[in-house]
Amino acid sequence: MPLEQTEAIVLRTFKVGEQDKIVAFFSKERGIIKGVAKGARKFSNRFGSSLEPLSLIKVYYYEKEGKELVTISNCDLLESFFELQHDLDTSFTVSYFAELIEEFSPSRAKNDKLFRLLLSLLRTLKKGGDLNFLTRYFEVWVLKINGVLPGLSRCKKCHKILTHSGWLSPKKDGVSCDSCATQKKEKIMPDLGSFVQWVRKNPPPEKGPLPFSAEQLGTIKKALNKMIIFHLEKVPKTFRLLP
């Protein structure tokens, strides 16, 4: 059994047996991997604080053929995000990020873009970035990286540029104008298109004035959430905890 190593972000851990933990980590090279950290719940264990949620770690592990769980041999803490757990709203928000990553990424599939996105958002949150804005920022990228963010600037049927509101298609794969829409249930405001364009061109914003108002972000949130629930075919567990 060769010892493997990778940089990873701890998504979540749960207790198993008397003294062990199962860790779901998002690795840079191989996507989501789950492993057992033996003795991780013992007082003063070799993992220290490296298994706190969202820690950036270097993880060393063994893999047994045919087994889903790897055995974690050691971890080095590279960067801690433990302080994000001190504020309840921030801690729920980062749990939501972790849940979306786990839900959207098939296990063992490398996704460098998503890895870098999560890391840069954690760093921005540490610097005091706006929770609501960064959550929408994250959602846009998660949908985009997974190839399910529809085009929002033109009507999907007649291709006319949408200057006013449009209607989200039932399969959430585009927006139709007033004359083409067959189902007028989910109104999409032009703000969403502008927001997506802004997000694609800019790094996550740190402290300071934001280019979209809280009211605009409210309608943007509704539309993004509908797309997420549609593609996951369920409501994320951490959804109701979000500020």
Ligand SMILES: [Zn+2]
């Ligand atoms: Zn149209």
